Amino acid sequence: MTQPQTLTLNGRELAFAPGETVLEVAQRAGSFIPTLCHDPRLAPAGACRTCLVEIEGWRRMAPACATPATAGMAITSESGRIDRHRKSLMALYLADHPEGFVGSELGAPDQVYQLAERYAAPTDWPRMDNIRAGRPLDENPYILFDATKCIACARCTRYCDEVEAVTAITLAGRGSQTTIATVDNLSLLDTTCEMCGGCIDTCPTGAMAEKIPLLTAARPERELTKVRTTCNYCGVGCQMDLNIDPEGNGGRGKVVKITSPAPGTTTNDGNLCVKGRFAYDFIDHEDRLTTPLVRGADGQLQPASWSEALQRAAEGLLGVAERHGKDALGFISSSRCTVEENYLVQKMARAVFGTNHVHQCAAT
Amino acid sequence: MAGLVTTFGAGAMTNSIGEIRDADFLFVIGSNTTEAHPIIAMEMKRAVKRGATLVVADPRSIWLTSMAERHLKLRPGTDIWLLNAMANVIVTEELYDEDFVAHNTEGFEAVAETVRAYTPEAAEQVTGVPAEEIRATARQYATTRKAGIYYTLGITEHSHGTDNVYALANLVLMTGHLGHASCGMNPLRGQNNVQGANDAGATPVFLPGYQRVDDPAVLAKYQASWGVELDPTPGLNLNEMMKVAGTQLKGFFVMGEDILLSEPNVAHLEEGLNGIEFLVLQDIFLNETARFADVILPAACFAEKDGVFTNSERRVQRVRKGVEPPGEARADWEILQDLARLCGADWDYGDPAEIYAEMVKDAPKFAGISHARIEREGGIQWPCASPDEPGTTFLHEGGILRGKGLFTPVDYRPSMELEDSEYPLLLSTGRTLYHYNSATQTRREQGAGFKQPEAYVELHPKDAGRRGIADGDLVELLTRRGNLRCRALISRQVRRGCIWMPFHFAEARANLLTNDVGDAVTGTAEYKVCAAEVKRLSEQPAPVAFRGSYYAVEGPGPGKVDELPMAPVSAADPGD
Numbered sequence: 001m002t003q004p005q006t007l008t009l010n011g012r013e014l015a016f017a018p019g020e021t022v023l024e025v026a027q028r029a030g031s032f033i034p035t036l037c038h039d040p041r042l043a044p045a046g047a048c049r050t051c052l053v054e055i056e057g058w059r060r061m062a063p064a065c066a067t068p069a070t071a072g073m074a075i076t077s078e079s080g081r082i083d084r085h086r087k088s089l090m091a092l093y094l095a096d097h098p099e100g101f102v103g104s105e106l107g108a109p110d111q112v113y114q115l116a117e118r119y120a121a122p123t124d125w126p127r128m129d130n131i132r133a134g135r136p137l138d139e140n141p142y143i144l145f146d147a148t149k150c151i152a153c154a155r156c157t158r159y160c161d162e163v164e165a166v167t168a169i170t171l172a173g174r175g176s177q178t179t180i181a182t183v184d185n186l187s188l189l190d191t192t193c194e195m196c197g198g199c200i201d202t203c204p205t206g207a208m209a210e211k212i213p214l215l216t217a218a219r220p221e222r223e224l225t226k227v228r229t230t231c232n233y234c235g236v237g238c239q240m241d242l243n244i245d246p247e248g249n250g251g252r253g254k255v256v257k258i259t260s261p262a263p264g265t266t267t268n269d270g271n272l273c274v275k276g277r278f279a280y281d282f283i284d285h286e287d288r289l290t291t292p293l294v295r296g297a298d299g300q301l302q303p304a305s306w307s308e309a310l311q312r313a314a315e316g317l318l319g320v321a322e323r324h325g326k327d328a329l330g331f332i333s334s335s336r337c338t339v340e341e342n343y344l345v346q347k348m349a350r351a352v353f354g355t356n357h358v359h360q361c362a363a364t
Numbered sequence: 365m366a367g368l369v370t371t372f373g374a375g376a377m378t379n380s381i382g383e384i385r386d387a388d389f390l391f392v393i394g395s396n397t398t399e400a401h402p403i404i405a406m407e408m409k410r411a412v413k414r415g416a417t418l419v420v421a422d423p424r425s426i427w428l429t430s431m432a433e434r435h436l437k438l439r440p441g442t443d444i445w446l447l448n449a450m451a452n453v454i455v456t457e458e459l460y461d462e463d464f465v466a467h468n469t470e471g472f473e474a475v476a477e478t479v480r481a482y483t484p485e486a487a488e489q490v491t492g493v494p495a496e497e498i499r500a501t502a503r504q505y506a507t508t509r510k511a512g513i514y515y516t517l518g519i520t521e522h523s524h525g526t527d528n529v530y531a532l533a534n535l536v537l538m539t540g541h542l543g544h545a546s547c548g549m550n551p552l553r554g555q556n557n558v559q560g561a562n563d564a565g566a567t568p569v570f571l572p573g574y575q576r577v578d579d580p581a582v583l584a585k586y587q588a589s590w591g592v593e594l595d596p597t598p599g600l601n602l603n604e605m606m607k608v609a610g611t612q613l614k615g616f617f618v619m620g621e622d623i624l625l626s627e628p629n630v631a632h633l634e635e636g637l638n639g640i641e642f643l644v645l646q647d648i649f650l651n652e653t654a655r656f657a658d659v660i661l662p663a664a665c666f667a668e669k670d671g672v673f674t675n676s677e678r679r680v681q682r683v684r685k686g687v688e689p690p691g692e693a694r695a696d697w698e699i700l701q702d703l704a705r706l707c708g709a710d711w712d713y714g715d716p717a718e719i720y721a722e723m724v725k726d727a728p729k730f731a732g733i734s735h736a737r738i739e740r741e742g743g744i745q746w747p748c749a750s751p752d753e754p755g756t757t758f759l760h761e762g763g764i765l766r767g768k769g770l771f772t773p774v775d776y777r778p779s780m781e782l783e784d785s786e787y788p789l790l791l792s793t794g795r796t797l798y799h800y801n802s803a804t805q806t807r808r809e810q811g812a813g814f815k816q817p818e819a820y821v822e823l824h825p826k827d828a829g830r831r832g833i834a835d836g837d838l839v840e841l842l843t844r845r846g847n848l849r850c851r852a853l854i855s856r857q858v859r860r861g862c863i864w865m866p867f868h869f870a871e872a873r874a875n876l877l878t879n880d881v882g883d884a885v886t887g888t889a890e891y892k893v894c895a896a897e898v899k900r901l902s903e904q905p906a907p908v909a910f911r912g913s914y915y916a917v918e919g920p921g922p923g924k925v926d927e928l929p930m931a932p933v934s935a936a937d938p939g940d
Contacts, residue, residue: 141810141814142811165431190912192912225686229682229683230556230673230683232556232665233556233800234553234555235558236401236403237675242687244687249690255667255686266743267382267403267743268403269382273797274402274798275798275806278809279800279806281808282649282808283667283687284690287650287808288649288665289649289650289660289691290690290691293659295657301654301660306692309660310702311706313658313659313661314703314707317615320614326595327599327612328613328614329617330600330615331616331617332605332616332617333561333566333620334619336556336620337557338560338669338670338673339560339671339672339674339720342557342566343564343572343722344701344719345566345619345700346565347565347590348707349617350594350595351594352704352707352708355595355599356595357568358566359568359605360562360566360621361623
């Protein structure tokens with residue numbers, strides 16, 4: 001076995017595994033290096049130049065995300081030179097970004113503004129004549145592309161290509177016109193796009209954003225509460241954060257957006273699919289049952305109180321057992337409900353009514 | 365699941381989702397993973413991009429086949445032929461793991477004997493898959509250490525579903541692809557908590573933790589815990605219950621399922637339900653079954669209650685309440701408790717954590733898991749016998765759970781209903797990306813409405829041409845059990861002679877058509893094969909758009925069929 005290899009970061013000696021990048025070593029050690037185009041799920045692109053660091057013996061600064069760690073490397077991630085670089089880089093990004101921190105209240109925080117503030121970037125540099133094309137006519141219901149906030153870091157297109165592998169969006173154009181396009185500028189609905197929303201999740205600026213929450217004027221991001229839960233669709237068990245407007249729905253709370261936990265933290269590695277990320281309208285749908293119903297003498301279902309409905313349910317089930325025996329009852333539980341609820345249904349069938357006729361729709 | 369318990373001693377994915385990206389060989393059979401389990405498919409895509417070999421066995425071309433090294437496009441219902449022929453190759457070419465077979469399994473000889481007759485050449489005749497492709501797949505599978513099998517309902521929803529599972533398990537056992545990372549036998553669960561519902565004992569045979577009701581020691585333990593006499597006779601499974609609805613069964617309690625949309629041969633079931641005396645339904649929406657309900661109890665949805673779901677890889681994870689339920693709706697567990705108390709029980713659970721604690725007390729597989737621990741550590745994978753154990757990433761490390769893995773010889777039995785002159789097509793049903801099950805949730809969602817606004821059936825261009833059917837036409841779909849109307853989507857994804865339909869749409873209930881003949885062991889119905897015919901309707905309504913459909917002949921894009929040249933049909937067309 002070879003000795004574990006080490007390098008130094010700002011004078012600190014750190015071990016690293018073969019294949020790790022300078023950024024990965026730094027992040028593992030809890031040392032902050034700013035990034036914009038980096039996503040651990042994607043191959044390094046080294047495109048945004050935000051993560052440049054100094055390496056002893058190297059004339060030029062190097063992108064930490066795309067530089068493999070080597071033994072004995074001496075890295076500096078905070079210095080006057082790096083600070084000047086970050087300032088002017090962020091000033092350049094600001095010159096190509098909406099003025100006055102537009103839209104930073106709604107939607108995910110724009111990391112360009114955050115980093116510009118952090119490094120006190122000048123805001124008065126001559127503005128670029130931004131003619132990056134958007135797709136304003138794309139009537140897909142979920143994914144909004146705000147071309148003015150795009151920094152062409154290609155996280156979204158790389159995600160679409162490398163992770164979701166449908167390659168629905170691509171970089172197009174050159175220079176300041178570089179934009180995120182689809183074939184023939186089609187609506188995402190007409191492309192191979194599967195509406196997973198991974199482009200939104202990976203976008204560092206909010207140029208890719210959830211259309212519905214933005215257009216329905218949800219509350220500012222900071223007023224939303226996040227509740228970590230498990231998706232209720234397929235059996236993968238993706239972890240997700242319900243973004244809740246606590247005052248929505250007359251105070252009972254409203255789910256206004258669903259976001260994924262950070263990559264590398266849960267089974268779904270920061271990913272969600274179209275259902276997990278977007279199919280939550282049903283929660284507040286007007287068709288939800290809101291009151292117990294009991295079938296009346298006229299054969300119609302009538303609203304009833306809980307005590308009346310439960311009494312009727314209990315009498316009905318007990319009555320069948322009395323007239324036809326306990327095994328004349330069948331209990332159908334649900335793989336959509338929780339473990340605890342399934343436990344209670346089978347316990348009710350077995351311990352309360354004495355039958356093993358209990359099953360659910362998915363036992364293969 | 366029954367098959368897995370018999371073979372290995374546990375009914376669940378043997379390995380974990382996170383291991384898929386490191387696999388070197390993936391055999392995906394009867395699983396349209398990109399649509400039914402998109403996030404697992406991302407892991408598979410990642411493996412393939414890393415250099416892994418992907419082989420897909422499916423009667424239909426699915427998204428994954430576009431990145432697969434090989435697509436074994438078998439005739440529906442002939443899985444046993446394909447799998448036994450793979451076993452035949454592994455046995456005759458002596459590619460099996462002698463050491464693993466000798467030390468960890470029993471019954472190998474019987475399987476070796478059975479598969480002798482299943483030569484790849486004979487299999488080609490039945491399955492339509494070229495013998496050389498079967499050979500190549502078997503060789504690659506057997507000789508790659510990190511080789512995993514991934515399957516779903518395309519394997520189990522057959523009258524011989526349990527046999528299919530045995531045939532797959534035989535391959536796993538003879539190659540020893542068990543007990544280490546990125547291999548194993550991996551059923552991908554279709555619903556959020558299929559695993560958890562089975563874990564919790566919502567089955568006629570098992571109490572919580574896969575403990576049999578007819579095991580006297582188990583029964584005695586639960587009688588002591590619950591303080592009541594329990595019935596030692598296994599109950600009826602769902603398929604059996606549906607068949608005796610109205611005759612033997614006179615009352616139902618139904619929680620969170622629309623049996624009238626989800627169960628096969630629903631016309632027969634409706635007749636049965638007319639003969640019952642009482643039905644309680646507990647759900648978040650009114651559904652088809654509500655027509656037969658005497659009492660309907662409004663429940664909270666997942667965002668409105670606490671508890672746990674257990675995912676495909678046995679990971680127990682928290683469901684957390686974020687918002688209050690609408691109106692007077694309440695969490696299912698609260699309703700169940702009140703109902704049980706009115707029926708004479710003395711339940712007094714304060715919250716779901718207490719219920720979970722009671723469940724694990726008598727179920728050793730989960731004994732180390734609690735809400736408090738998940739709160740601290742995140743999801744935990746069972747088996748986890750004590751609070752000091754970390755949980756189990758992959759099963760059977762250092763020995764198979766039941767002691768020795770049991771080989772089970774299986775022979776091919778044709779599906780119960782095959783095509784004939786009256787019904788010359790084979791119908792399979794399945795899921796799509798944009799909808800979910802009976803679609804009570806996703807049809808209230810606008811994106812799904814854009815992509816798949818109406819029910820449809822996929823039809824091969826040649827089968828369509830012969831019937832004068834054009835893309836988007838309204839057609840009538842008929843089987844011996846019923847008929848329905850839906851749109852025709854002309855697609856080369858289906859084999860010639862085969863049609864495919866999603867089961868999500870209430871106005872075109874695919875399960876009016878499907879066969880309710882059940883698997884002998886699990887009772888799971890044959891949703892995947894039945895004989896059918898398609899006819900164009902003389903009156904055609906306005907066309908609808910299925911936008912960007914990956915499965916349409918012309919592929920994604922806004923083009924119309926008549927603007928694009930149809931693929932030429934040559935004499936050399938293999939007839940797929």
